[in-house]
Amino acid sequence: MPWVYLVAAGLFEVGFASTLKLTEGFTKLWPTLIFTVCIVLSFVLLNKAARDLPIGTAYAIWTGIGAAGTAIVGILVYKEPVTALRLFFIATLIGSIIGLKLATTTT
Numbered sequence: 246m247p248w249v250y251l252v253a254a255g256l257f258e259v260g261f262a263s264t265l266k267l268t269e270g271f272t273k274l275w276p277t278l279i280f281t282v283c284i285v286l287s288f289v290l291l292n293k294a295a296r297d298l299p300i301g302t303a304y305a306i307w308t309g310i311g312a313a314g315t316a317i318v319g320i321l322v323y324k325e326p327v328t329a330l331r332l333f334f335i336a337t338l339i340g341s342i343i344g345l346k347l348a349t350t351t352t
Contacts, residue, residue, distance in 0.1 A: 246297075247293070247294045247295075247296065247297035247298050247303075248294070248298075248346070250290045250291075250293045250294040251290070251291065251294035251298065251303055251306055251307060252310065253286075253290050254286075254287045254288075254289075254290035254291040254293075254294060254307050254310075255287075255306065255307050255309070255310025255311055255314065256310065256314065257283045257284070257286045257287035257290065258283075258287045258307060258308075258310065258311030258314070258315075259310065259311055259314030259315050259318060260279070260280075260283035260287070261280050261283035261284040261287060262311055262314075262315040262318075263314075263315055263318040263319075263322070264276050264279045264280045264283065265280060266323070267279075267280075268280055287307075287311075291303065291304075291307050294307075298349065299349060302345050302348075302349045305341075305342075305345055306342050306345050306346065309338055309339075309341060309342040309345075310342060312338060313335050313338045313339050313342070316331070316335050317335065
């Protein structure tokens with residue numbers, strides 16, 4: 246179950262990171278509310294996952310999901326540039342997340 250919490254926490258990190266731009270300095274109500282809900286849920290779920298997983302692994306995977314997911318949202322939603330090098334490093338990041346999962350046992 247800690248891995249489910251961790252993946253969910255990472256997805257909520259994508260949510261808060263992706264809506265940050267839409268808050269326009271926290272002046273827009275709905276994007277700010279979505280940002281707030283996502284950030285709170287992300288940290289709560291990360292905390293739950295870290296109870297059973299090594300904190301270094303949990304944090305690295307959480308930030309990796311957030312970074313890769315936000316980069317993908319940036320490409321798909323915000324029309325950020327797509328380059329072969331950018332896609333390569335996103336794929337490398339995803340591969341690293343999978344590698345950390347495979348190298349970690351729950352306590």
